[in-house]
Amino acid sequence: MKTTCPYCGVGCGVEIKAPDQLVSGDLQHPANFGRLCVKGSALGETLSHEGRLLWPQIHGERVSMDEALDHVAQGLRDIIDKHGPQAVAFYGSGQLLTEDYYTANKLMKGFIGAANIDTNSRLCMASAVVGYKRAFGADAVPCCYEDIEQADMVVLVGSNAAWAHPVAWQRLVQAKTDRPEMQLVVIDPRRTASCDIADLHLALQPGSDSALFAGLLNWLNENEAVDETMLPHLANVETTLEACKAWDLATVAVACQLSEHAILSFWQRFAAQPRVLTLWCMGINQSQTGSDNNNAIINAHLLSGKIGYAGAGPFSLTGQPNAMGGREVGGLANQLAAHMGFSAVEVDRVSRFWNSPHVARQPGLTAVNLFNAINRGEVKAVWIMGTNPAVSMPEGNRVAQALARCELVVVSEVSARSDTADLADVLLPAQGWGEKNGTVTNSERRISRQRSFIAPAGEAKPDWWLLAQVAQRLGYTEAFAWQHPSEIFAEHAALSGFENHGRRAFDISALAHITREQYDQLAPVQWPLNDRAPTGTARLFADRRFFHVDGKARLLPPAIPVKTLTSSHYPLLMNTGRIRDQWHTMTRTGNVPRLMQHYDEPFVALHPHDAAAHGLSQGDLTRVQSALGWWSGRVVIDSGLMRGQLFIPMHWTRQFSAQANVDGLVAAHCCPDSGQPALKQTAVRLQPLRPAWQGWLFLPEVITPQPVLYWSRAPQQGAQRYVLAGEAQAADWLMQLPTMQELQWQQARAGQQLHMLGWRNGRLMCAFYAAPWLPEIDHGFVARAFTETPSSPQQRHVLLGGRPALGESQGRTICSCFGVGEVAIRRAIEQGCDSPAALGAALKCGTNCGSCIPELKNLLATLRVAQ
Structure with a gap:
């Protein structure tokens, strides 16, 4: 079974092999060609039902699915009838499949009649959307992953791709290995793992990116590095160049806190290389000047002509598996559907297509404004799907307070517990990866299938089905009568081509009549996908024709960087x-x-x-x-x-x-x-934080340790492990936990150290190790004792010490793919391994996703210095 990874926007193909559901990379998928990062490789370990939301709940009580859906529909109807459609909102996620997103958007904007549907993609990609739309006239990423291999120079801005997009990063590493003359420039305030192979790292002042690229545009113009053949295809050139004159080399150096030499080196490299690919992510987007940051980068590519051909272009990396798919269907509050906005012509077009007179006529509340409106009591019902805004939103504590006072909070989720789910009036069990069936679109506009290969957990249902059932209960039966996600996808594809005539970038009308069988067999494909491009489109704008009415792209004047002010109180x-x-x-x-x-x-x-x-x-x-x-x-x-x-x-x-x-x-x-x-x-x-004691607590179950100064939980094979810090006596604190008094205790004290084991009927139920400092123990050894109970007094005594009698701890894990720890790596280096390749041959570390290679290099360098 072939499916798609549910993590980042790279959109890697995954192959599942029965009967044990073994996970491997899909060798044929164009996004990854068989590569997987450690998260993707561990997908099989996420399929457990442990911690899953298995059935609907109302106010914490289990109910039938019909009862839950009736409750949601009646609650929405009552609020709409009393306060109007603007009192209702949906909040979605880049974890949703396109079919889920389409259903939610159609219900809210098309039939409830308000545009108050936004998504956590607002937190990662909204500025890129604005940047592309302002420059090109459409939210259209012009590049593809093949450009990584084709580029002469890659500029990585505000992105630690080595950790956030590991498979795309490995393509870059391999390309640079194959062609050492390829240049990599990393622009990031931090020296991250992505600097490992950089030819130049610009550690600029946070928030000053727009100054750097405004200066680049000015320098290109003043040093005859403008592509003159591009000028007829550009608008607003003179105004933008005039605004950029203020950003000369000296001014940029002050704004960015960089040396003039380093800045000039970057600008000269950009101009000299014919094929430059700029990759960026959250460091650019998550800014008060995020949209302008995007346009500053795009400006440079447009004026230099480095766009529309292999190895060149401005390429934003999406953070989530279906952030692009959500943008396609209108999942953002300032979009209507299929890349259409809220002009009278577009509203009329969508209204006729959906056969609904109630289509929203103006943008809705974006994420921050949406939760502020909930806090003010203006939005009285919110349906949150597959995301955790009580944690991910800025001012998360205020978001949690807003949800706590909201009249109706519906959460459709896979997890029984989350910070947001704990605030829900109604919990609806949603299907997770492996259960869901639909499509996602990755960073390079490639649509791929997520296919179901396991039975749903409990009563879990697809998000689109939950939404459609509520829509039918609200009286919109005919418009939401789908029986299979292929029908939703076909409708979505038809809308993309409806009265399009090449004016809208997003067009997959070639799939408007897709059958269920064709949908099941759908291979990864890039849009546009229509009569003019029946097999898809790898790159956009090769003809230098853009989506503004005049066919030209737009340059935009630069923003003045916004500097966050520190103070003596917050330095x-x-x-x-x-x-x-x-x-x-x-x-x-x-x-x-x-x-x-x-x-x-x-x-x-x-x-x-x-x-x-x-x-x-x-x-x-x-x-x-x-x-x-x-x-x-x-x-x-x-x-x-x-x-x-x-x-x-x-x-x-x-x-x-x-x-x-x-x-x-x-x-x-x-x-x-x-x-x-x-x-x-x-x-x-x-x-x-100066606690009286720190310690490790191992238990077979999840608890919330109270009261302590600090705690953090990490699952181990066989147990839950807590790291703790407290003020009271450690033993007194432990004994106040529920059920601890019921156990038989074995303990040892050595100076200020306290080790305790709690037993019930010969089975280990608690292991506790505390001292004024954090004790050193072998976590795996202790956790295994919860499933491999020590039988002899000698074995129990060794367990009380927290370490095996023979051997040693592996230390901090460096390579998660193969579980290789720092101790083994250091020993291998001491025994003669002098490179990451040698370490990989000896221990396998770094030979799968490669994300640990920068840390291997650091260990090699550290030990060389020590020697």
Whole structure:
């Protein structure tokens, strides 16, 4: 069975082999040609029903599916009748399939009659959408992944692709290996894993990207690096170039806090190479000038003519598996459907196609405004689908408070518990990966199939089915009478071509009459896909014809960078982002032990000087505080950061840690053009956390440890492992947990260290190791004891020590694909392995997804210095 990975926007093909559901990369899929990252490789480990929402609930009580759907429909009807359609909203996700998205959009905008449907794609791709639409007249990514191999130079901006898009990154690594003359420029305030093979790294001031690219445009113009043949195809050239004159080399150097030499080196390389591909992601988009940042990059490609042919172009990398599909159907509040907006002509067209007189006539509430409206009581019902806004939205605590007071909160989810699901009035069990059947569109406009290959968990249903059932209960039976997702897809394809005539970029009308059998066999294909391009389209704008009415592309004047102000009270600048092995708010990856090995608790990365200035060392606990709240986690020293800056990953939630929701610290400042929040720059301060004791707690079940200063949970094979920090006596704290008094205890004290094992009927039920510092134990050894119970007194005594009698701990996991730890890697280096290739031959590390190779290189360099 061939399907598609549900993680990032690379859209890798996956092959499932029965009967054991073994996961491997699809060798024929054009996005990955068999490669998978560690998250994709571990997909088979996410198919358990553990933690799944298995049946509908109303106010925490199990009900029948009919009762739940009746309750939702009646609640929506009552609110609409009393307050009007604007009092209702939907909030979707790039995790939804296109068919789900289409159904939600059609119901809200077409029949309820309000445009209040937005999506978590607002948090990652909205600024790219605005940038493309302003420049090209359409939300049309012009490039494809093949351009990575074809480029003479790749510019990576605001993206740690090595961790966030590992398979696309490996294509780049392989291309540079095959053609060492290929150049890579990384533009990022942090020195990340993506700098590993860079020819030039520009560690610019956060938020100054638009200045750098405005300066590039000015420099291209002043140094005869303009493609004169492109000028007839461009509008607004003179105005834009005049505005860019202010950004000379010296001014840009001050704004970006870079040397003039480094900036000039980048500009000269850009001009000299005929095939330049610029890849960017959240560092560009999640900004108060996010839309303008996008246009600053696109400007440079348009004026230099580096667009429309192999190896060249501006290429935004989508963060989610179907962020592009959501954009196609109108999943954003400022879109209507099929790349149409809210002009009278477009509203009339969609109204006739859907045969509905109630089509929304103006844009709806974008994400931040939507939750603000809920908080004010203006939106009284919200249906949240496959996402966790109480964690992922800026000012997350306020979002949670808004949901808590909302009249009707419906959540369709796969997880029984999430920060958002805990606030729901109605929970609807949605199908997850492996159960769902539909399509997704990746970063390069490629539509791929997600196919179902396992039976749904419990009473889980497709999101489109749940929506259609509610629509029918609201009286819209005929418009939502589909029996199979292929029928929805065919309708979506027909709408894309309806009265299009080549004026809209998104057109898959060649699939408007697709049968169920053809849908089941649909191979990955890139749009446009119509009579003029019956087999799809790899690249756009080869003819230099764009989608504005006059056929020209637009240059736009640059923005003035917005600098986040620090102060004596909040002297540091916080950046947020992803780590290698986790995904969004961890509802899927957080339950896979293998994916919790690389970083298993929330952390803050600090420059060594900043750590020392605050009295912090590697592994210490600290609190990070902004004007909106505080966060707690462990210190990681990172010399790749600039002084005065810190980095915290976005993933941890209240399900996994006590106070680690980092977006709760971020103010809801947005790009005024896209409504995308600026999640990358927040002024904060540090406060060391000095507990009386720290420890490890292993239990067979999930609990919420209280009261402690700090806790974080990570699943292990056989047990749940908690890292803790507290103020009271450790033993007293442990014994107040439920059921602890019922156990038979074995304990050992050595100085200030306390080790305790709790038994019931010869079975291990609790393991606890505490000291004024964090004890060193072998986590895997202890966790296995919950399924392989030690039988002899000697074995139990060894377990009480927390380490096996023979052997040693593997240390921190470096290679998650093969579970290779730092201890083994260091030993192999000491025994003569002198390169990542040699380590891969000896230990297999780095030979699958390759994401750990930068860390292998760092270990090699560190040990060479030590020797």
